[in-house]
Amino acid sequence: MSDAPLTFETLAGAALHPLLPDLARLRIVVFRDWPYLYEGDEAYERGYLRAYADAPGAAVVVCRARGEVVGAATCEPMVQGHAPVQAAFRAAGLDPAGFCYFGESVLLRPYRGRGAGVRFFEAREAHARSLGLRRTAFCAVLRDPADPRRPAGHVPLDGFWRRRGYAPRPDLTVGFSWKEVGATEETPHLLSFWLKDLA
Known part of the structure; x- marks a missing residue:
């Protein structure tokens, strides 16, 4: 039920292993929609999340409703993450060692609009501080606003991110490839970063 109370818990290590199947399915469902249009593979997702x-x-900040996993948000020291992300920061003169990298933030549609996004950012920023990291970053896929696949009435999250204190860095980008819904092969996608200095 979408009106069920939401609970949040930050988990790490062995505590995450029993949740990997649920988290994998969650990523596949949410990222299938615009703007990612990702044709997910559960085996790949489990391996990705196991990392x-x-x-x-x-x-991983886990959101539950009546015990069911309905959302999640990931974070890690950037130096432990994707090599292309680190390379992009170094090329821009930024030291990855100073950043906590925020990966995905996914939430099932019926539970949106109830403050989960704010809680995800607050919990990940708290985790970054606990690691002694005072800078945070995430990236978002760039799409042509005129793309015919863009849903009518779609509202980008830029305003929400700005209200959380994040600033766009259109000069700072990274490329990742994935298979879109209905495609037979992976295609490259460009993502740009948003950064914040924690108080």
Whole structure:
């Protein structure tokens, strides 16, 4: 039920392993929609998420409703994450060692608009501080606003991110490839970063 109370818990390490199947399915469902249009693979997703479970310093903020996992947000020291992300920061003269990288933030549609996004950012920023990291960053896929696949009435999250204190860095980008819904092969996608200095 979408009106069920939401609970949040920051988990790391072995505590995440029993949740990997639920988290994998969650990523597939949410990222299938615009703007990612990602044709997910559950086996790949479990492996991707297992890397968070096994990485020192990484954490996942888990959102539940009536015990069911309905949302999640990931974070980890940037130096432990994706090599292309680190390379993009170094190329821009930024030291990845000073950043906590926020990966995905996913929430099932019926539970949106109830403050989960704010809680995800607050919990991840608290985790970054606990690691002694005072800078945070995430990236978002760039799409042509005129793309015919863009849903009518779609509102980008830029305003929400700005209200959380994040600033766009259109000069700071990274490329990742994935298979879109209905495609037979992976295609490259460009993502740009948003940064924040924590108080």
